[in-house]
Every structure is written in structure tokens, then in C-alpha cells.
Amino acid sequence: MVTTQKSAGPLPPPKERRRLRQARSLTQAQLAARLGVGRATVRAWESGRREPDGPEGAAYAELLASSAEPTARQEAPEQVSPHGAAATPAPTAVALPEPLTPAQAFDALYAFCAPALVRQAYLLSGRRELARESVERAFxxxxxxxxxxARDRDPAGWVRAAAYDWALSPWHRFRPRYRNPEQPPADPADRELLDTLLGLPPSYRRTLVLYDGVGLDLPEAAAETEASTPAAASRLLHAREAVAARVPALADPALLHRRLTELASREQMRAARPTVVRTGCERRTVFWTRAAIAFTVTIVGATTLTLRTAPTRYEAPIAPAQAVHGVPRPVPLGPLSEEEQELRAKLRRKGTHGPNRLAPQPR
Known part of the structure; x- marks a missing residue:
């Protein structure tokens, strides 16, 4: 029995493919999950490096065609009746989707990314509460x-990078709530794999989770870790060697990917609701705004008080008192001796007036 394969049919240019995908409010990751292909494949289709083929290409072409129909209807010219008047366009059964509000778009991104991000953050940090906190802080x-x-070409990657940075921050070790070790997984194999991951350097661990856990290709993992592609490849190679040395059964990348997924899924960690994250963010923003205003008012008040009370001229400081030595002690008064009496009489006999004043004489 011969089966025929449905062809992909004519496709729009690569730039138009990306525009049609964005018109349906789909990210590359969402479209890849819907078609059952990798995200790198969708990127290659939209850049023109590859042409869609096979069942996935046919489904991709059908999706683009359905995305282009509303646009074609919207841009179709008016029909002119034989009498010269513009004919009323025929009603269509397809209603164009209304644009999402910022809150709705944020909630949709949170619902799509948060569950997986919590599990990935757990692989990076080994702490359940820190994993949930990292995702909430990132969002x-x-x-x-x-x-x-919202304007970023990959919002999910933006949030993932922020969550990874928070989960791998070295300052958590100084926080009282994270000083003590957390209860390890119950399964010995999961515990051994988690200990192996936590024994890797943070950059190696992050690259391994991105490549073997999330499924990013090497250039994407390098860009997200802010490293060159050769450096990311070296980190991945050394991380795989370390894991294989500790757990020889995980030398196969496919098996390692499955074990990472199972380890993260067994914990059954749930992220908070998006409304809770948004309201918590708004309350935090209000708190820090008010704190900044109060600090500014305090600084202004202290400066004003200092200007009002500060002296306007220089006043020399008073020197400290010093003890004077060598002064004779005062002698109490008593009767005069004969010599003192003669001196007093002699002084009294003399004239009380002083010497004559010297006056200039004219020549």
C-alpha cells in the first residue's frame, strides 16, 4: 500500500513567517512544542536556513496559512457594485482576537514558564524554597x-536568565534561612545525581541544565550564560565528564536528559499564582518608593537644620588652663620693720609730682 505525504505547499518569505507567528501571539518555543520540533528548527525556518518538510512542515504551512487568512480579509479591497457604489463586504465567521492587556500577557507568560522554571531552579540550587523564590523574583x-x-524577542529566555541568576547567587549562603542544608530527595539515585550537580561549578551546572535539561542548542546556551560558544562547549564537556565519573550510567546524554527531568518532576513543586506575584511586586515597588521618599525627606530636613544652626563666623577656641609654677606664696600683712618704716617716711617727704614735662622750644 502506497501512502502519500501531504506537501508543505508554498510558504511565505522567512520574515513573513516570523510576523505571522507573532500575529498569533506565539513564541518560538510555543510553536515548536505545538509542531513537535525543536526550537532551533523553528528558528532555522524563520531565518531561511532550512525549508520546512515532512508532516511538521505541512502543519507549519497550514498554521501560517490560517494566520494569513484574517490579514488577507482585513486588507482586501472593497467590492464595487455595477452601479458604482461600494458593495458591503461579506460577513466573515472568523473574529480577530482582541489584543491582550499587560496583565493578561504577563499571566500567560507566567502560566507557560513558571512550572518548568521552578524545577530547573531546583536543579541549580538544590533547595525547594529557593527555587520558588527565584522564579517569583524573576517574574x-x-x-x-x-x-x-514584552518587546524582547524571547521573553521566556529573559525570565529564565533572571531566575537562574537569583538561584545561583552566592549570597544566599549568608541568609539565616538557607544556612542549614535542606532535606535531600528520598530516592538514593536522585540524591546522588543532585549531589553531583551541586558539586559542579555554577557555570558548568548552568550550561548542563540549559543544554541537557532545557534542550537549548549550544549557541543559545552560550548566549544565555554570556560566554562564547567554544567556552560553553568546554563547560558542557567537563560537566558531562564529571557526572559520568560519579554516575557512569549517565554517560548517555539522552539518559541524562531523562534523569534530570525525572529528578525535577518528582519534587512536585508549585509556583505561586500570577496574581500573587504581580501584587507582591507592586507592593514591593510601593514600599521602596515610600522608603526612598522618606530617606530623601530625612536628608533634606537634616541639611536644613544644619544650615540653620551652624555658626556663620569663625570663633577661636578657648585655650585650656595651664598651671603656673615658681610664683611665691602670698605673705599675710603684719607690722613693718624699721627699714620699711624709714622707706615709707622717705617716700612721703618727697614731692608727689613727677618730673617736669618736656616741651619743645621754638628756635
Whole structure:
């Protein structure tokens, strides 16, 4: 029996393919998951490096055609009746989707990314509470910078990078809540794999999770870790060698990917609701705004008080008192001796007036 394969049919140019995907509010990762292909394949289709083929290419062409139909209807010229008047366009059964509000778009991104990000952050940190906190902080930062995140070509990657940075921050070791070790997984094999991951350097661990856990290709993993492609390849190679040396059964990358997925999924960690994250972000923003205002008012008040009370001229400081030595002690008064009496009489006999004043004489 001969089966025929449905061809992909004519496709729009690569730039138009990307525009049609964005018109359906789909990211490359979402489209790849819907078609059952890798994200790198979708990127190659939209860049023109590869042409879609096979069942996936046919499904891709059908999706693009359905995305282009509303646009074609919207841009179709008006029909002119034989009498010269513009004919009323025929009603269509397809209704164009209304644009999402920022809150709705944020909630959709959170629902799509948060569950997987919590599991990935657990592989990086080995702590359940820190994993949930990392995802919430990353999405709070995304909500604060939502105009920037909404225009980013990969919002999910933006949030993932922020969550990974928070989970791998070395400052958590100084926090009281994270000083003590957390209860390890119950399964000995999971515990051994998690200990192996936590024994890797943070950059190696991050590259391994991105490549073998998330499924990014090497250039994407290098870009997200802010490294060159050769450096990312070296980190991945050394990380795989370390894992294989500790657990020889995980030398196969496919098996390593499956074990990482199982390890993260067994914990059954759940992220908070998107509304809780958004309201928490808004409360945090209000708190820090008020704190900044109060600090500024305090500084202004202290400066004003200093200017009002500070002296306007220089006053020399008073020298400290010093003891004077060698002064004779005062002698109490008593009767005069004969010599003193003669001196007093002699002084009294003399004239009380002083010498004559010297006056200039004219020549």
C-alpha cells in the first residue's frame, strides 16, 4: 500500500513567517512544542536556513496559512457594485482576537514558564524554597520592566536568565534561612545525581541544565550564560565528564536528559499564582518608593537644620588652663620693720609730682 505525504505547499518569505507567528501571539518555543520540533528548527525556518518538510512542515504551512487568512480579509479591497457604489463586504465567521492587556500577557507568560522554571531552579540550587523564590523574583523583575520584556524577542529566555541568576547567587549562603542544608530527595539515585550537580561549578551546572535539561542548542546556551560558544562547549564537556565519573550510567546524554527531568518532576513543586506575584511586586515597588521618599525627606530636613544652626563666623577656641609654677606664696600683712618704716617716711617727704614735662622750644 502506497501512502502519500501531504506537501508543505508554498510558504511565505522567512520574515513573513516570523510576523505571522507573532500575529498569533506565539513564541518560538510555543510553536515548536505545538509542531513537535525543536526550537532551533523553528528558528532555522524563520531565518531561511532550512525549508520546512515532512508532516511538521505541512502543519507549519497550514498554521501560517490560517494566520494569513484574517490579514488577507482585513486588507482586501472593497467590492464595487455595477452601479458604482461600494458593495458591503461579506460577513466573515472568523473574529480577530482582541489584543491582550499587560496583565493578561504577563499571566500567560507566567502560566507557560513558571512550572518548568521552578524545577530547573531546583536543579541549580538544590533547595525547594529557593527555587520558588527565584522564579517569583524573576517574574517580579519582569513585571517591573514589562515594556522591555514584552518587546524582547524571547521573553521566556529573559525570565529564565533572571531566575537562574537569583538561584545561583552566592549570597544566599549568608541568609539565616538557607544556612542549614535542606532535606535531600528520598530516592538514593536522585540524591546522588543532585549531589553531583551541586558539586559542579555554577557555570558548568548552568550550561548542563540549559543544554541537557532545557534542550537549548549550544549557541543559545552560550548566549544565555554570556560566554562564547567554544567556552560553553568546554563547560558542557567537563560537566558531562564529571557526572559520568560519579554516575557512569549517565554517560548517555539522552539518559541524562531523562534523569534530570525525572529528578525535577518528582519534587512536585508549585509556583505561586500570577496574581500573587504581580501584587507582591507592586507592593514591593510601593514600599521602596515610600522608603526612598522618606530617606530623601530625612536628608533634606537634616541639611536644613544644619544650615540653620551652624555658626556663620569663625570663633577661636578657648585655650585650656595651664598651671603656673615658681610664683611665691602670698605673705599675710603684719607690722613693718624699721627699714620699711624709714622707706615709707622717705617716700612721703618727697614731692608727689613727677618730673617736669618736656616741651619743645621754638628756635
Amino acid at each position: 517580579q523583575l519582569a513585571w517591573q520592566r514589562w515594556p522591555e520584556v
